[in-house]
Amino acid sequence: MLKRFLKPIKLPASVDWAVLILRVGVSCLMLTHGYAKLNNFLGGDRAFADPIGIGEELSFILTICAEFGCSILIILGLGTRAALIPLIITMVVVATIVHAKDPFDMKEHALLFFFPYITLFLTGPGRFSVDSKLYR
Structure with missing residues (x-):
């Protein structure tokens, strides 16, 4: 099931370029955005909003993981659909x-x-991704 979730769907070449x-x-x-938050966090500035009631620091860490970590995964096309979930939620x-x-x-920016x-999430990462190489 996980392999089916992560496996890219076959798209026309022009769509693969557009998805890339x-x-x-x-x-x-x-x-x-994530890099700026990571620098603030590493610099000791831990003040952050707690919009869902899990604590400021945990909210900050989860936001950094989504905005910075998941963005890197998406650039690579590695675990793309899974990496998109935290960003969508954020x-x-x-x-x-x-x-x-x-x-x-x-609200428009978000x-x-x-x-x-x-x-x-609907298209997947396309042909030009690590996922495509892993799940041929």
Whole structure:
């Protein structure tokens, strides 16, 4: 079952190129957010929101793992669908809980990441990925 979940689906070559561009592009953009958070955390600044009630530090660590660690996995195309799940959840939390009372333009940033993540989850990583090499 896990192999079926991780295995990329066969796509036309032009779609594989589009998925590669989307996968690397959106992950590089998210990586900048995760890297900044990682630097803050390693620098001793542990203050962070606790939107789901699990503690500031744990929320911070999970967000760093999603935004930094999972972005690297997605760039490589390694465990892509599994790596997208924490990012999708993070963007849903940001849009619906962290910015719940804010105007739409504050939610928009999270949603602009959410939709490509959903698209990549549905398409898979494409032919140009480590997953494709592992699960031929």
